[in-house]
Amino acid sequence: MSVGRILVVEDEDKLRRVIDLHLESAGFEADGAASAEQAMPRAGLADLIITDLRLPGMSGIEFIQQLKARGIEAPVIVVTAHGSVEAAVEAMKLGAADFLQKPFSLDHLTTVVQKVMAVQSLRAENQRLREELDERYQFDNIIGRSSAMREIFHTVERVAPTRATVLLAGESGVGKDMIARAIHQHSPRKNHAFVKINCTALPENLMESELFGYEKGAFTGATASKPGKFEQADGGTAFLDEIGDVPGNVQVKLLRILQERQFERLGSNVTRNVDVRVIAATNADLRAALEEGRFREDLYYRLNVVPINIPPLRERKEDIPFLAMHFVNKLSNDLGSIAKAISPAALDRLFEHSWPGNVRELENTIERSLVLASGEVLQPADIRIEAPRQSAALASQQTPLLPEGETLEHWEQMMIREALRRANGNKSQAARMLGLTRNALRYRLSQMGLEGESSNGDPAERS
Ligand SMILES: Nc1ncnc2c1ncn2[C@@H]1O[C@H](COP(=O)(O)OP(=O)(O)OP(=O)(O)O)[C@@H](O)[C@H]1O
Ligand SMILES: [Mg+2]
Known part of the structure; x- marks a missing residue:
């Protein structure tokens, strides 16, 4: 055990000296004080504090309260007079780590001190690990241990303070939304709007009015003027999800927003300026759309200033255990479920799956498993991975090219x-x-x- 500095607060001089000597001989560094008042200035240096409860001046209980108030986290062992169990109980409620009842043997003292020190160093180690995890494997609430994700966090950090346009690419459920929000949250625009625009499946004219707004009478049914999403996002961030689905005509207007930050509402000649940061996302291969002429090249290059490609979960399996533990923590509280932890064998099962639905699928799996689990710890049998619905791509992969048995x-x-x-x-x-x-x-x-x-x-x- 590493040398620890122990503050001993005891008004009986003889007893204090015996304790000090004994601790020193056990390899600790002892620091004696005859009162809480005298001990207080030195408390911050201690790894452990042993205090009598009955002291002249400030009582041991008050001392503990004061330590707490000052944010001193060293564990405290209280020494109580023979038979005064209530005081010990009260001290424990205030957070004392353990107690010794007078008279106690020096061996017993050592045992208790060593036990408390061991717990303390475990706690410190856990805390250190947790901080390291927080720092290295997590960005806000985005978990990622893989080098790919850590690289992404790094990029997010660097790009967030700027107004640079970001193009996020990745399969469904990899976390594009989350990353887009994180960029906004870490930007100077965070107190302005984050406006998400889903570009899928909106007919061309509806999309235009949605994005750029319209004036009264611009089209049948336009009974009042309405600002568009870009106006709402003024000063903030516009997140264009599924950018690959934007029709050609709207692509031209987006290009103008990106180049000049200007647009007109439908049915208006007034040119408006917006200060908006654009983040776009796609789960399709935009390059293919480009080659097929469905997506303008100039717009592509304007969007692709900072590309962030989020790999699918099956290509960064080392994230799975971290994500799983994160979801167990998060969801077991939300669900009020019994299971609050996950066994290593259950983690292995999650590790083996190929996760066509990526992190969203993993999250849903954990949620389902928590709801249906019977024990306190998720076991492999509790893990309910849904039979995957076949994607079109997968289905076509599974249709045989050649008749069976043919070569x-x-x-x-x-x-x-x-x-x-x-x-x-x-x-x-x-x-x-x-x-x-x-x-x-x-x-x-x-x-x-x-x-x-x-x-x-x-x-x-x-x-
Ligand atoms: N790295 C991560 N850490 C924690 N949670 C994550 C992570 N990635 C994704 N999630 C969770 O998975 C779910 C899907 O993420 P998100 O909506 O950001 O994906 P997406 O890429 O935008 O998907 P889609 O293409 O379907 O819109 C969300 O519930 C999100 O909280
Ligand atoms: Mg999304």
């Missing part, structure tokens, strides 16, 4: 025979049908052991 090689041979049949054995013609050069076809035919077969009427063959 690519056999299919190729069938195609080649068919081509030769249709070309009446003319290899040049068959090669054209198959998109092959004549040599490539000849090579394949030799592989099939068909070289020289059915060369009837093919003049090129013989040349």
